[in-house]
Amino acid sequence: MRNILVLVRKEFLQIFRNRQLLPFMTVLPVVQVILLTFAANYEIKNLRLGIWDLDQSTSSSQLIHKFTGANFFQKTDLINNQKKADDLLMRDAIDLVLVIPKDFEKNIKIQNSPPAVQFQINALNNSKAGIVQNYASAITQDFMSDVRGNANTSASPKIIPVTNFWYNPTLNYKTIMLPGIVAEVMTLIIILICALNVVREREIGTIEQLNVTPLKKYEFILGKLIPFWFIGHFIFWAGIALGRLIFHIPMVGSLGLLELFLAVFLFVPLGIGLFISTAVETQQQALFTSFFFIILFILMCGLFTPVETMPDWAQWVNQLNPLKYFVEVNRLILLKGSGIAEIYPFILKMFVYGIGINALAIWRFKKTS
Incomplete structure (x- = not known):
């Protein structure tokens, strides 16, 4: 029993001494509870x-x-x-x-x-x-x-x-949920693996070895991001294929148009993951930070509660939620059959978002690496 108590005391001391980890375990969960209590409103009005x-x-x-x-x-x-x-x-x-x-x-x-x-x-x-x-x-x-x-x-x-x-004559719940769930899972995985991979390089010291090589910073970043870009494609299309085979999800619109949006969209979670990796020092911190944003993205993306029923301030904040756009575009193309006229505003927003978040991440990466 004494050994257990000593171990418990050691863990508490280690947590309280970690100035980066402690806020993630105390402040951020409180912010999430307060924000989502007001934003996740199931009342249908207007x-x-x-x-x-x-x-x-x-x-x-x-x-x-x-x-x-x-x-x-x-x-x-x-x-x-x-x-x-x-x-x-x-x-x-x-x-x-x-x-x-x-x-x-x-x-x-x-x-x-x-x-x-x-x-x-x-x-x-x-x-x-x-x-x-x-x-x-x-x-x-x-x-x-x-x-x-x-x-x-x-x-x-x-x-x-x-x-x-x-667009959903039988009110089939799977028809609505699966495209959004695929988008959520893909976004979650891409943000996590991108953030953890770069932090791991810093933890084991190999990033310092790369810094003294002739390899340029942008080459290092592209070398890190491009594989995850392909992984994101595989995850998404594998999920859509399973949805079609098992749940018979309709595909009314153009899959080529969906691929075009996906190709642009993926640079946003990649940029978010890279930015997270520049703001933390350990993989544990990267994990906590990633989940903080991912939970907000998922619960406010419109999959579980309509975005229109949220308060005005929450809808304004939700403009920064990339998953909201992906869920909406998935439904518009697969279920509604929307064309380029309806989708191009979303593509343009993700293009600008991707450039902005990646530019910020690269700037932070140069300052911290």
């Missing part, structure tokens, strides 16, 4: 509503007022044709299109002819789509309750909603 009113009647206006008066929906656009509805859904500018057919008011007054409305729901996020359907159905039934209350007859018809789930 849903974007499009209205396509083919009846243009008093009853249809009353139903629209019910939707726009609810706290869940905000009216974004009036729609007059299916092409415009398709465009808004494709650009992810809308969550729900409320379609009110002709003769809506007439059918309300006919006892044996129940009126129907259509919900065209953006189901790219299946959990969010299910909540949108529940909200919309509840509002329509509440509207019909008001109609029954004002009607002279004892048996007024019910509205029959006809729902179409776009």
